[in-house]
Amino acid sequence: MSGYLKKKRLEEARQIFDRMPVRDAVSWNTMITCYAQNGRMEEARKLFEKSPIRDVFTWTAMVSGYIQNGQLHDARRIFDEMPEKNVISWNAMIAGYVQSKNMDLAGELFEAMPCRNASSWNTMITGYAQSGDIARARNLFVKMPHRDCISWAAIIAGYAQNGDSEEALQMFVEMKRDGERLNRSAFTCVLSTCADIAAFELGKQIHGRVVKAGYEFGCYVGNALLAMYCRCGSIDEAYNVFKRIEDKDVVSWNTIIIGYARHGFGEEALKHFESMKRARIQPDEVTMVGVLSACSHTGLVERGRYYFDSMSQDYGIVANSKHYTCMIDLLGRAGRLDDAQNLMRSMPFEPDAATWGALLGASRIHGNTSLGEKAAEMIFALEPWNSGMYVLLSNLYASSGRWVDVRKMRSKMRDTGVNKIPGYSWVEVQNSIHTFSVGDSNHAESDGIYAFLEELDLRMKRDGYVSATKLVLHDVEEEEKQHMLKCHSEKLAVAYGIMKIPSGRPVRVFKNLRVCEDCHTAIKHIAKIVGRLIILRDPNRFHHFKDGVCNCETIGDGNVCTIVIMNYFY
Protein backbone atom coordinates (compact mmCIF):
# COMPACT_ATOMS: atom_id res chain seq x y z
CA MET A 1 0.00 0.00 0.00
CA SER A 2 2.67 2.51 0.97
CA GLY A 3 4.46 1.83 -2.32
CA TYR A 4 1.43 3.10 -4.23
CA LEU A 5 1.12 6.07 -1.93
CA LYS A 6 4.67 7.18 -2.61
CA LYS A 7 3.79 7.36 -6.27
CA LYS A 8 0.65 9.25 -5.37
CA ARG A 9 -1.55 6.45 -6.70
CA LEU A 10 -4.20 6.97 -4.10
CA GLU A 11 -6.95 5.02 -5.83
CA GLU A 12 -4.87 1.87 -6.08
CA ALA A 13 -3.76 2.23 -2.48
CA ARG A 14 -7.41 2.57 -1.48
CA GLN A 15 -8.34 -0.58 -3.36
CA ILE A 16 -5.70 -2.51 -1.49
CA PHE A 17 -6.79 -0.92 1.77
CA ASP A 18 -10.38 -2.00 1.11
CA ARG A 19 -9.29 -5.57 0.33
CA MET A 20 -7.11 -5.94 3.43
CA PRO A 21 -8.38 -8.81 5.60
CA VAL A 22 -7.11 -7.23 8.79
CA ARG A 23 -6.61 -3.47 9.24
CA ASP A 24 -4.73 -2.13 12.21
CA ALA A 25 -4.41 1.45 13.46
CA VAL A 26 -1.43 2.07 11.20
CA SER A 27 -3.29 1.07 8.05
CA TRP A 28 -6.19 3.38 8.88
CA ASN A 29 -3.93 6.26 9.81
CA THR A 30 -1.74 5.87 6.74
CA MET A 31 -4.72 5.97 4.44
CA ILE A 32 -6.24 9.00 6.21
CA THR A 33 -2.94 10.89 6.22
CA CYS A 34 -2.50 10.33 2.52
CA TYR A 35 -5.90 11.71 1.66
CA ALA A 36 -5.23 14.68 3.96
CA GLN A 37 -1.83 15.48 2.49
CA ASN A 38 -3.17 15.36 -1.03
CA GLY A 39 -5.85 17.90 -0.34
CA ARG A 40 -8.70 15.39 -0.23
CA MET A 41 -10.13 16.32 3.12
CA GLU A 42 -13.63 15.05 2.37
CA GLU A 43 -12.37 11.51 1.86
CA ALA A 44 -10.03 11.83 4.84
CA ARG A 45 -12.95 12.91 7.01
CA LYS A 46 -15.21 10.06 5.84
CA LEU A 47 -12.53 7.53 6.64
CA PHE A 48 -11.78 9.25 9.93
CA GLU A 49 -15.42 8.89 10.95
CA LYS A 50 -15.51 5.25 9.90
CA SER A 51 -12.27 4.35 11.63
CA PRO A 52 -12.73 1.99 14.58
CA ILE A 53 -9.41 2.94 16.15
CA ARG A 54 -8.95 6.69 16.45
CA ASP A 55 -5.76 7.42 18.35
CA VAL A 56 -3.72 10.59 18.80
CA PHE A 57 -2.04 9.96 15.43
CA THR A 58 -5.38 9.93 13.63
CA TRP A 59 -6.58 13.14 15.24
CA THR A 60 -3.31 14.97 14.68
CA ALA A 61 -3.22 13.89 11.05
CA MET A 62 -6.67 15.44 10.61
CA VAL A 63 -5.58 18.67 12.29
CA SER A 64 -2.51 19.05 10.11
CA GLY A 65 -4.50 18.00 7.05
CA TYR A 66 -6.98 20.83 7.55
CA ILE A 67 -4.12 23.25 8.15
CA GLN A 68 -2.34 22.23 4.97
CA ASN A 69 -5.55 22.82 3.07
CA GLY A 70 -6.05 26.23 4.59
CA GLN A 71 -9.10 25.18 6.67
CA LEU A 72 -7.92 26.64 9.93
CA HIS A 73 -11.33 26.70 11.61
CA ASP A 74 -11.92 23.01 10.91
CA ALA A 75 -8.44 22.28 12.21
CA ARG A 76 -9.20 24.11 15.45
CA ARG A 77 -12.56 22.36 15.82
CA ILE A 78 -10.88 18.94 15.56
CA PHE A 79 -8.09 20.11 17.85
CA ASP A 80 -10.62 21.14 20.51
CA GLU A 81 -12.54 17.88 20.17
CA MET A 82 -9.48 15.68 20.57
CA PRO A 83 -9.82 13.39 23.56
CA GLU A 84 -6.08 13.32 24.06
CA LYS A 85 -3.36 15.64 22.73
CA ASN A 86 0.38 15.21 22.65
CA VAL A 87 3.09 17.83 22.06
CA ILE A 88 2.93 17.16 18.33
CA SER A 89 -0.78 17.99 18.15
CA TRP A 90 -0.13 21.29 19.93
CA ASN A 91 2.81 22.07 17.64
CA ALA A 92 0.72 21.35 14.57
CA MET A 93 -1.99 23.76 15.67
CA ILE A 94 0.52 26.45 16.58
CA ALA A 95 2.21 26.05 13.20
CA GLY A 96 -1.20 26.53 11.60
CA TYR A 97 -1.62 29.90 13.27
CA VAL A 98 1.95 30.87 12.46
CA GLN A 99 1.40 30.05 8.78
CA SER A 100 -1.72 32.18 8.70
CA LYS A 101 0.22 34.98 10.41
CA ASN A 102 -1.88 34.96 13.54
CA MET A 103 0.79 35.30 16.19
CA ASP A 104 -1.69 36.21 18.92
CA LEU A 105 -3.47 32.87 18.76
CA ALA A 106 -0.17 31.04 18.25
CA GLY A 107 1.18 32.70 21.37
CA GLU A 108 -1.96 31.86 23.34
CA LEU A 109 -1.60 28.16 22.55
CA PHE A 110 2.13 28.21 23.15
CA GLU A 111 1.50 29.60 26.64
CA ALA A 112 -1.32 27.16 27.29
CA MET A 113 0.35 23.94 26.23
CA PRO A 114 1.31 21.61 29.09
CA CYS A 115 4.80 20.78 27.84
CA ARG A 116 6.95 22.06 25.01
CA ASN A 117 9.78 20.62 22.98
CA ALA A 118 12.33 22.30 20.72
CA SER A 119 9.90 22.26 17.78
CA SER A 120 7.37 24.30 19.74
CA TRP A 121 9.95 26.99 20.44
CA ASN A 122 11.32 26.88 16.90
CA THR A 123 7.87 27.38 15.40
CA MET A 124 7.31 30.45 17.55
CA ILE A 125 10.75 31.86 16.77
CA THR A 126 10.10 31.57 13.04
CA GLY A 127 6.64 33.05 13.46
CA TYR A 128 7.83 36.15 15.29
CA ALA A 129 10.77 36.58 12.91
CA GLN A 130 8.51 36.36 9.88
CA SER A 131 6.12 38.88 11.36
CA GLY A 132 9.05 41.27 11.73
CA ASP A 133 9.27 41.01 15.51
CA ILE A 134 12.86 39.88 15.66
CA ALA A 135 13.25 41.08 19.26
CA ARG A 136 10.60 38.64 20.45
CA ALA A 137 12.11 35.88 18.31
CA ARG A 138 15.49 36.48 19.88
CA ASN A 139 13.99 36.57 23.32
CA LEU A 140 12.51 33.09 22.83
CA PHE A 141 15.75 31.84 21.31
CA VAL A 142 17.68 32.98 24.38
CA LYS A 143 15.08 31.67 26.83
CA MET A 144 14.49 28.21 25.36
CA PRO A 145 15.97 25.35 27.36
CA HIS A 146 17.45 23.14 24.61
CA ARG A 147 18.36 24.70 21.30
CA ASP A 148 18.90 22.41 18.34
CA CYS A 149 20.27 23.08 14.86
CA ILE A 150 16.82 24.15 13.64
CA SER A 151 16.62 26.83 16.35
CA TRP A 152 19.89 28.28 15.11
CA ALA A 153 18.76 28.12 11.51
CA ALA A 154 15.52 29.85 12.46
CA ILE A 155 17.20 32.75 14.23
CA ILE A 156 19.79 33.20 11.46
CA ALA A 157 16.99 33.21 8.89
CA GLY A 158 15.12 35.72 11.02
CA TYR A 159 17.98 38.20 11.01
CA ALA A 160 18.72 37.58 7.34
CA GLN A 161 15.10 38.12 6.31
CA ASN A 162 14.79 41.23 8.42
CA GLY A 163 17.82 42.79 6.77
CA ASP A 164 20.16 42.57 9.77
CA SER A 165 23.03 40.98 7.86
CA GLU A 166 25.66 41.57 10.48
CA GLU A 167 23.68 39.83 13.19
CA ALA A 168 22.88 36.94 10.82
CA LEU A 169 26.60 36.41 10.19
CA GLN A 170 27.34 36.80 13.88
CA MET A 171 24.80 34.11 14.80
CA PHE A 172 26.26 31.81 12.16
CA VAL A 173 29.66 32.17 13.78
CA GLU A 174 28.17 31.57 17.21
CA MET A 175 26.32 28.52 15.98
CA LYS A 176 29.60 26.96 14.98
CA ARG A 177 31.28 28.04 18.19
CA ASP A 178 28.45 26.45 20.12
CA GLY A 179 29.36 23.14 18.51
CA GLU A 180 26.10 22.91 16.62
CA ARG A 181 26.17 21.06 13.32
CA LEU A 182 25.88 23.54 10.44
CA ASN A 183 22.83 22.34 8.59
CA ARG A 184 21.60 23.16 5.10
CA SER A 185 19.33 25.95 6.29
CA ALA A 186 22.08 27.75 8.12
CA PHE A 187 24.29 27.60 5.03
CA THR A 188 21.44 28.72 2.81
CA CYS A 189 20.66 31.75 4.96
CA VAL A 190 24.20 32.82 5.48
CA LEU A 191 24.94 32.59 1.76
CA SER A 192 21.89 34.70 1.08
CA THR A 193 23.27 37.24 3.56
CA CYS A 194 26.63 37.27 1.77
CA ALA A 195 24.71 38.02 -1.40
CA ASP A 196 22.89 40.92 0.27
CA ILE A 197 26.02 42.64 1.44
CA ALA A 198 28.16 41.42 -1.47
CA ALA A 199 30.66 39.71 0.82
CA PHE A 200 32.39 37.82 -1.94
CA GLU A 201 35.46 36.52 -0.09
CA LEU A 202 33.37 35.33 2.83
CA GLY A 203 30.91 33.74 0.43
CA LYS A 204 33.74 31.81 -1.22
CA GLN A 205 34.97 30.57 2.15
CA ILE A 206 31.51 29.38 3.02
CA HIS A 207 31.35 27.72 -0.37
CA GLY A 208 34.39 25.71 0.72
CA ARG A 209 32.62 24.55 3.86
CA VAL A 210 29.53 23.71 1.84
CA VAL A 211 31.64 21.44 -0.36
CA LYS A 212 33.14 19.76 2.70
CA ALA A 213 29.69 19.18 4.15
CA GLY A 214 28.55 17.67 0.85
CA TYR A 215 25.69 20.13 0.39
CA GLU A 216 26.93 21.58 -2.89
CA PHE A 217 24.54 19.93 -5.27
CA GLY A 218 21.27 20.24 -3.39
CA CYS A 219 18.69 22.71 -4.51
CA TYR A 220 18.36 25.10 -1.59
CA VAL A 221 22.07 25.40 -0.86
CA GLY A 222 23.00 25.26 -4.55
CA ASN A 223 20.52 28.01 -5.39
CA ALA A 224 21.76 30.18 -2.54
CA LEU A 225 25.37 29.67 -3.72
CA LEU A 226 24.37 30.51 -7.25
CA ALA A 227 22.62 33.68 -6.12
CA MET A 228 25.60 34.63 -3.98
CA TYR A 229 27.96 34.52 -6.99
CA CYS A 230 25.48 36.39 -9.17
CA ARG A 231 24.93 39.15 -6.68
CA CYS A 232 28.61 39.40 -5.72
CA GLY A 233 29.39 40.15 -9.32
CA SER A 234 30.84 36.87 -10.56
CA ILE A 235 28.50 35.54 -13.18
CA ASP A 236 31.06 32.99 -14.41
CA GLU A 237 31.39 31.33 -11.03
CA ALA A 238 27.61 31.48 -10.73
CA TYR A 239 27.33 29.52 -13.92
CA ASN A 240 29.78 26.90 -12.66
CA VAL A 241 27.60 26.35 -9.62
CA PHE A 242 24.46 26.27 -11.74
CA LYS A 243 25.86 23.53 -13.96
CA ARG A 244 26.49 21.30 -11.00
CA ILE A 245 23.14 21.57 -9.22
CA GLU A 246 21.35 18.26 -9.46
CA ASP A 247 17.66 18.42 -10.34
CA LYS A 248 17.61 22.15 -11.00
CA ASP A 249 14.28 23.57 -9.97
CA VAL A 250 12.45 26.70 -11.06
CA VAL A 251 14.42 28.80 -8.58
CA SER A 252 17.75 27.59 -10.01
CA TRP A 253 16.70 28.60 -13.51
CA ASN A 254 15.20 31.89 -12.37
CA THR A 255 18.36 32.81 -10.52
CA ILE A 256 20.70 32.21 -13.46
CA ILE A 257 18.35 33.99 -15.88
CA ILE A 258 18.04 37.01 -13.59
CA GLY A 259 21.79 36.88 -12.98
CA TYR A 260 22.59 37.13 -16.67
CA ALA A 261 19.96 39.85 -17.12
CA ARG A 262 21.33 41.98 -14.30
CA HIS A 263 24.86 41.61 -15.60
CA GLY A 264 23.71 42.90 -18.95
CA PHE A 265 23.99 39.61 -20.82
CA GLY A 266 20.47 39.53 -22.17
CA GLU A 267 21.08 37.01 -24.94
CA GLU A 268 22.59 34.58 -22.47
CA ALA A 269 19.59 35.04 -20.18
CA LEU A 270 17.16 34.29 -23.00
CA LYS A 271 19.22 31.30 -24.10
CA HIS A 272 18.83 29.85 -20.62
CA PHE A 273 15.13 30.57 -20.68
CA GLU A 274 14.87 28.44 -23.81
CA SER A 275 16.92 25.67 -22.17
CA MET A 276 14.66 25.85 -19.15
CA LYS A 277 11.64 25.18 -21.30
CA ARG A 278 13.42 22.28 -22.99
CA ALA A 279 14.17 20.88 -19.54
CA ARG A 280 10.41 21.00 -18.98
CA ILE A 281 10.55 23.28 -16.00
CA GLN A 282 7.40 25.37 -15.92
CA PRO A 283 8.25 29.11 -15.87
CA ASP A 284 6.61 31.16 -13.14
CA GLU A 285 6.08 34.88 -12.50
CA VAL A 286 9.63 35.38 -11.30
CA THR A 287 11.03 33.75 -14.44
CA MET A 288 9.09 36.19 -16.56
CA VAL A 289 10.34 39.19 -14.59
CA GLY A 290 13.85 37.96 -15.42
CA VAL A 291 13.06 37.33 -19.07
CA LEU A 292 11.40 40.70 -19.59
CA SER A 293 14.12 42.58 -17.77
CA ALA A 294 16.69 40.76 -19.93
CA CYS A 295 14.88 42.11 -22.98
CA SER A 296 14.74 45.53 -21.40
CA HIS A 297 18.45 45.67 -20.51
CA THR A 298 19.33 44.46 -24.01
CA GLY A 299 16.88 46.58 -25.94
CA LEU A 300 15.04 43.65 -27.50
CA VAL A 301 11.65 45.27 -27.99
CA GLU A 302 10.00 42.74 -30.27
CA ARG A 303 11.19 39.74 -28.32
CA GLY A 304 9.98 41.35 -25.13
CA ARG A 305 6.56 41.81 -26.68
CA TYR A 306 6.54 38.21 -27.82
CA TYR A 307 7.42 36.89 -24.36
CA PHE A 308 4.93 39.21 -22.69
CA ASP A 309 2.15 37.81 -24.86
CA SER A 310 3.30 34.22 -24.41
CA MET A 311 3.13 34.60 -20.64
CA SER A 312 -0.61 34.18 -20.41
CA GLN A 313 -1.04 32.25 -23.66
CA ASP A 314 1.55 29.55 -23.07
CA TYR A 315 2.05 29.42 -19.31
CA GLY A 316 -1.14 30.83 -17.84
CA ILE A 317 0.78 33.48 -15.92
CA VAL A 318 -1.19 36.64 -15.21
CA ALA A 319 0.95 39.74 -15.70
CA ASN A 320 1.55 41.61 -12.44
CA SER A 321 2.81 45.15 -11.93
CA LYS A 322 6.44 44.07 -12.22
CA HIS A 323 5.85 42.57 -15.64
CA TYR A 324 4.10 45.71 -16.83
CA THR A 325 6.89 47.82 -15.39
CA CYS A 326 9.47 45.83 -17.36
CA MET A 327 7.47 46.29 -20.55
CA ILE A 328 6.96 50.01 -20.00
CA ASP A 329 10.65 50.34 -19.29
CA LEU A 330 11.48 48.41 -22.47
CA LEU A 331 9.16 50.43 -24.71
CA GLY A 332 10.13 53.68 -23.02
CA ARG A 333 13.88 53.18 -23.44
CA ALA A 334 13.31 52.41 -27.10
CA GLY A 335 11.65 55.81 -27.41
CA ARG A 336 8.18 54.39 -27.86
CA LEU A 337 6.62 56.58 -25.20
CA ASP A 338 3.15 56.40 -26.73
CA ASP A 339 3.18 52.60 -26.75
CA ALA A 340 4.42 52.67 -23.17
CA GLN A 341 1.57 54.93 -22.09
CA ASN A 342 -1.00 52.87 -23.95
CA LEU A 343 0.20 49.73 -22.27
CA MET A 344 -0.06 51.48 -18.93
CA ARG A 345 -3.63 52.50 -19.64
CA SER A 346 -4.50 48.94 -20.58
CA MET A 347 -3.39 47.59 -17.20
CA PRO A 348 -6.21 45.94 -15.25
CA PHE A 349 -5.04 47.63 -12.04
CA GLU A 350 -3.76 51.03 -10.98
CA PRO A 351 -0.07 51.65 -11.76
CA ASP A 352 2.20 51.78 -8.73
CA ALA A 353 5.14 54.07 -8.10
CA ALA A 354 7.62 51.71 -9.77
CA THR A 355 5.58 51.64 -12.96
CA TRP A 356 5.37 55.43 -13.06
CA GLY A 357 9.09 55.41 -12.30
CA ALA A 358 9.76 53.46 -15.50
CA LEU A 359 7.83 56.07 -17.43
CA LEU A 360 9.68 58.87 -15.68
CA GLY A 361 13.02 57.26 -16.52
CA ALA A 362 12.03 56.95 -20.17
CA SER A 363 10.86 60.57 -20.23
CA ARG A 364 14.24 61.64 -18.97
CA ILE A 365 16.19 59.63 -21.54
CA HIS A 366 14.09 61.05 -24.35
CA GLY A 367 13.73 64.54 -22.92
CA ASN A 368 9.95 64.55 -22.57
CA THR A 369 9.60 66.95 -19.67
CA SER A 370 5.81 67.17 -19.56
CA LEU A 371 5.36 63.42 -19.42
CA GLY A 372 8.09 63.23 -16.81
CA GLU A 373 6.34 65.82 -14.68
CA LYS A 374 3.08 63.94 -14.88
CA ALA A 375 4.77 60.69 -13.86
CA ALA A 376 6.59 62.41 -11.01
CA GLU A 377 3.36 63.94 -9.76
CA MET A 378 1.78 60.50 -9.59
CA ILE A 379 4.78 59.15 -7.73
CA PHE A 380 4.71 62.01 -5.24
CA ALA A 381 1.05 61.26 -4.60
CA LEU A 382 1.68 57.55 -4.11
CA GLU A 383 4.97 57.73 -2.24
CA PRO A 384 5.64 61.17 -0.80
CA TRP A 385 8.67 59.80 1.03
CA ASN A 386 10.37 58.59 -2.15
CA SER A 387 13.40 60.86 -2.37
CA GLY A 388 14.82 59.08 -5.40
CA MET A 389 12.00 60.46 -7.50
CA TYR A 390 12.80 64.04 -6.51
CA VAL A 391 16.29 63.43 -7.76
CA LEU A 392 15.07 61.95 -11.04
CA LEU A 393 12.73 64.86 -11.68
CA SER A 394 15.43 67.38 -10.81
CA ASN A 395 17.70 65.71 -13.29
CA LEU A 396 14.98 65.88 -15.89
CA TYR A 397 14.61 69.63 -15.31
CA ALA A 398 18.36 70.07 -15.34
CA SER A 399 18.74 68.31 -18.65
CA SER A 400 16.30 70.73 -20.23
CA GLY A 401 17.98 73.69 -18.57
CA ARG A 402 15.11 74.52 -16.22
CA TRP A 403 17.24 75.66 -13.31
CA VAL A 404 14.44 77.51 -11.59
CA ASP A 405 12.48 74.27 -11.34
CA VAL A 406 15.54 72.46 -10.13
CA ARG A 407 15.79 74.94 -7.24
CA LYS A 408 12.07 74.61 -6.56
CA MET A 409 12.51 70.86 -6.23
CA ARG A 410 15.33 71.42 -3.79
CA SER A 411 13.24 73.60 -1.54
CA LYS A 412 10.26 71.29 -1.85
CA MET A 413 12.45 68.48 -0.59
CA ARG A 414 13.60 70.60 2.30
CA ASP A 415 10.04 71.62 3.15
CA THR A 416 8.59 68.16 3.04
CA GLY A 417 11.55 66.80 4.95
CA VAL A 418 12.03 63.88 2.61
CA ASN A 419 14.79 61.93 4.15
CA LYS A 420 17.84 61.76 2.05
CA ILE A 421 19.33 58.35 1.73
CA PRO A 422 23.06 58.84 2.03
CA GLY A 423 24.97 57.26 -0.83
CA TYR A 424 27.77 54.91 -0.02
CA SER A 425 29.95 52.42 -1.86
CA TRP A 426 31.99 49.55 -0.60
CA VAL A 427 34.69 47.20 -1.74
CA GLU A 428 35.95 43.99 -0.19
CA VAL A 429 39.69 43.76 0.36
CA GLN A 430 41.26 40.81 2.12
CA ASN A 431 38.17 39.71 3.94
CA SER A 432 37.06 43.05 5.22
CA ILE A 433 34.59 45.42 3.72
CA HIS A 434 35.66 49.03 3.24
CA THR A 435 32.84 51.56 3.03
CA PHE A 436 33.07 55.07 1.59
CA SER A 437 30.74 58.04 1.44
CA VAL A 438 31.07 61.25 -0.56
CA GLY A 439 34.25 63.20 0.23
CA ASP A 440 35.08 60.62 2.88
CA SER A 441 38.38 61.02 4.68
CA ASN A 442 37.69 58.60 7.50
CA HIS A 443 39.51 55.71 5.94
CA ALA A 444 42.88 54.84 7.45
CA GLU A 445 44.52 55.06 4.03
CA SER A 446 42.61 58.13 2.98
CA ASP A 447 45.68 60.15 2.00
CA GLY A 448 46.97 57.43 -0.25
CA ILE A 449 43.57 57.07 -1.91
CA TYR A 450 43.30 60.78 -2.70
CA ALA A 451 46.86 60.90 -3.97
CA PHE A 452 46.13 57.98 -6.24
CA LEU A 453 42.94 59.67 -7.47
CA GLU A 454 44.91 62.84 -8.27
CA GLU A 455 47.28 60.79 -10.36
CA LEU A 456 44.41 59.01 -12.07
CA ASP A 457 42.73 62.33 -12.75
CA LEU A 458 45.72 63.61 -14.70
CA ARG A 459 45.96 60.46 -16.76
CA MET A 460 42.19 60.49 -17.37
CA LYS A 461 42.33 64.03 -18.70
CA ARG A 462 45.09 63.03 -21.06
CA ASP A 463 42.80 60.22 -22.14
CA GLY A 464 40.11 62.73 -23.05
CA TYR A 465 37.97 62.84 -19.92
CA VAL A 466 36.11 66.06 -19.21
CA SER A 467 34.57 66.43 -15.79
CA ALA A 468 30.86 66.98 -16.13
CA THR A 469 30.62 68.60 -12.75
CA LYS A 470 32.69 71.58 -13.89
CA LEU A 471 30.22 72.22 -16.68
CA VAL A 472 27.24 72.86 -14.49
CA LEU A 473 28.77 74.57 -11.52
CA HIS A 474 27.46 78.01 -12.43
CA ASP A 475 23.90 76.78 -12.21
CA VAL A 476 23.80 75.31 -8.75
CA GLU A 477 23.69 76.52 -5.22
CA GLU A 478 26.79 76.96 -3.14
CA GLU A 479 26.02 74.07 -0.83
CA GLU A 480 25.62 71.76 -3.74
CA LYS A 481 28.81 72.93 -5.40
CA GLN A 482 30.76 71.79 -2.40
CA HIS A 483 29.34 68.33 -2.67
CA MET A 484 29.99 68.19 -6.37
CA LEU A 485 33.63 69.03 -6.00
CA LYS A 486 34.14 66.20 -3.59
CA CYS A 487 34.86 62.69 -4.64
CA HIS A 488 31.86 60.46 -4.92
CA SER A 489 31.80 57.27 -2.97
CA GLU A 490 32.08 55.01 -6.01
CA LYS A 491 35.28 56.72 -7.15
CA LEU A 492 36.86 56.28 -3.73
CA ALA A 493 35.90 52.62 -3.57
CA VAL A 494 37.15 51.96 -7.11
CA ALA A 495 40.46 53.67 -6.36
CA TYR A 496 40.94 51.70 -3.16
CA GLY A 497 40.06 48.45 -4.91
CA ILE A 498 42.64 49.08 -7.64
CA MET A 499 45.27 49.86 -5.05
CA LYS A 500 44.65 46.76 -2.97
CA ILE A 501 43.33 44.00 -5.18
CA PRO A 502 46.10 42.14 -7.02
CA SER A 503 46.26 43.07 -10.68
CA GLY A 504 44.71 40.59 -13.05
CA ARG A 505 41.71 40.18 -10.76
CA PRO A 506 38.51 42.15 -11.27
CA VAL A 507 37.72 45.01 -8.93
CA ARG A 508 34.20 44.64 -7.58
CA VAL A 509 32.51 47.68 -6.14
CA PHE A 510 29.00 47.99 -4.78
CA LYS A 511 26.81 51.02 -4.31
CA ASN A 512 23.49 51.50 -2.56
CA LEU A 513 22.28 54.14 -5.03
CA ARG A 514 22.54 54.31 -8.76
CA VAL A 515 25.91 55.22 -10.15
CA CYS A 516 26.46 58.87 -11.00
CA GLU A 517 26.84 59.65 -14.68
CA ASP A 518 30.09 61.53 -14.23
CA CYS A 519 31.59 58.71 -12.21
CA HIS A 520 30.38 56.27 -14.83
CA THR A 521 32.34 58.17 -17.46
CA ALA A 522 35.35 58.46 -15.20
CA ILE A 523 35.39 54.75 -14.37
CA LYS A 524 35.41 53.87 -18.07
CA HIS A 525 38.62 55.87 -18.46
CA ILE A 526 40.06 54.42 -15.27
CA ALA A 527 39.42 50.84 -16.41
CA LYS A 528 41.29 51.59 -19.62
CA ILE A 529 44.20 53.40 -17.99
CA VAL A 530 44.91 50.77 -15.35
CA GLY A 531 44.00 47.84 -17.60
CA ARG A 532 41.55 46.31 -15.11
CA LEU A 533 38.08 44.88 -15.28
CA ILE A 534 35.92 46.92 -12.91
CA ILE A 535 32.52 45.54 -11.99
CA LEU A 536 30.13 47.88 -10.24
CA ARG A 537 26.83 46.81 -8.79
CA ASP A 538 24.18 49.45 -8.26
CA PRO A 539 20.59 48.78 -7.22
CA ASN A 540 19.62 48.31 -10.82
CA ARG A 541 22.28 46.23 -12.47
CA PHE A 542 25.95 45.36 -12.87
CA HIS A 543 28.24 47.56 -14.93
CA HIS A 544 31.23 45.82 -16.46
CA PHE A 545 33.89 48.43 -17.26
CA LYS A 546 36.65 47.27 -19.56
CA ASP A 547 38.94 48.99 -22.09
CA GLY A 548 37.12 52.30 -21.88
CA VAL A 549 33.57 50.98 -22.29
CA CYS A 550 30.78 49.75 -20.07
CA ASN A 551 28.50 46.95 -21.17
CA CYS A 552 25.40 48.94 -20.16
CA GLU A 553 25.94 51.41 -22.93
CA THR A 554 25.37 49.34 -26.00
CA ILE A 555 21.69 50.05 -25.68
CA GLY A 556 21.80 53.19 -23.59
CA ASP A 557 20.77 51.59 -20.35
CA GLY A 558 20.74 55.15 -19.03
CA ASN A 559 22.58 55.00 -15.73
CA VAL A 560 21.39 58.30 -14.46
CA CYS A 561 21.21 61.78 -15.73
CA THR A 562 22.56 63.58 -18.74
CA ILE A 563 23.97 66.29 -16.53
CA VAL A 564 25.16 65.69 -13.03
CA ILE A 565 23.08 67.51 -10.50
CA MET A 566 21.79 66.88 -7.03
CA ASN A 567 25.03 65.22 -6.17
CA TYR A 568 24.02 65.78 -2.65
CA PHE A 569 23.02 62.15 -2.71
CA TYR A 570 26.15 60.63 -3.97
Next chain:
DNA sequence: ATAGGGTTAG
Protein backbone atom coordinates in the same frame (compact mmCIF):
# COMPACT_ATOMS: atom_id res chain seq x y z
C1' DA B 1 1.91 6.94 10.78
C1' DT B 2 1.29 12.99 13.48
C1' DA B 3 4.98 18.83 14.51
C1' DG B 4 9.69 22.77 13.48
C1' DG B 5 14.23 25.67 9.61
C1' DG B 6 16.15 27.45 4.03
C1' DT B 7 16.88 29.69 -2.03
C1' DT B 8 15.15 33.49 -6.93
C1' DA B 9 12.27 39.44 -8.48
C1' DG B 10 11.11 44.20 -5.97
